[in-house]
Every structure is written in C-alpha cells, then in structure tokens.
Amino acid sequence: MKRKEILILIMLIVIVAGIVLVINYIKSNGNSDEETMKCIAENSQLVVKEGCPACAYQKEILKDYLDNFKIIDCIDEYEKCAELEIKHIPTWIIDREKYEGVRSIEQLKQLTGC
Numbered sequence: 001m002k003r004k005e006i007l008i009l010i011m012l013i014v015i016v017a018g019i020v021l022v023i024n025y026i027k028s029n030g031n032s033d034e035e036t037m038k039c040i041a042e043n044s045q046l047v048v049k050e051g052c053p054a055c056a057y058q059k060e061i062l063k064d065y066l067d068n069f070k071i072i073d074c075i076d077e078y079e080k081c082a083e084l085e086i087k088h089i090p091t092w093i094i095d096r097e098k099y100e101g102v103r104s105i106e107q108l109k110q111l112t113g114c
Helices: 003-028 034-042 053-068 078-083 105-112
Strands: 045-048 070-073 091-094 097-100
Touching (some): 034 053, 045 053, 091 105
Parallel strands (some): 045 070
C-alpha cells in the first residue's frame, strides 16, 4: 500500500469511529440517572400524537423513565392540545413555555434546571 492510501484508510477509520461515538452519545444522552429523570418529568409535560415518528423517537430517548412523564396525546386529548395551541409535535411544555421538536436529555436538563 502506498503512503497516500494508508493515510486515507486511517482517516476513514477515524471518521467512522467519530460517527459511532456521536451516535452512542446521542442515544445515551449522557447516562442520566433516575433522580435527574424524575426531576425533568416533574417539571415538564410532553405533547405527542400517536403515529408521529419524531414522537416515537422522543419516547425512545426517555426509555425506562417514560412512565414518570406527563404525556398529552393530541389524539386522545384533542381539546387540551387546542387549548394549549399546539402547532407542532412533539412539544415540551416547561414553565409555561413551549419547546417544539425532539430534545435530548441534556437539553431537557438545561430547560428544566435539573
């Protein structure tokens, strides 16, 4: 192998390793502990809609702690969603403010102060 080919191979390995690390970090969300997750759950509400792919992804991020969260499903609670003027889902409601889109655990920690 030529030197140039070896350098390209090394760069590809580094890039792939970096991508794997980023994906694992996003999935683990910094390995949040149970106390932190309960704090986030107590200080927020999650608005979703059944069949929403982004909502399913948000729920996957919450994993084992999902039962701790107050979840409003706009299919089952249409009036509540209309009252809250929900335009996009998922939406997080924290301190009466709306935050649209999927949020990482780290973002939720910052938004809730947990």
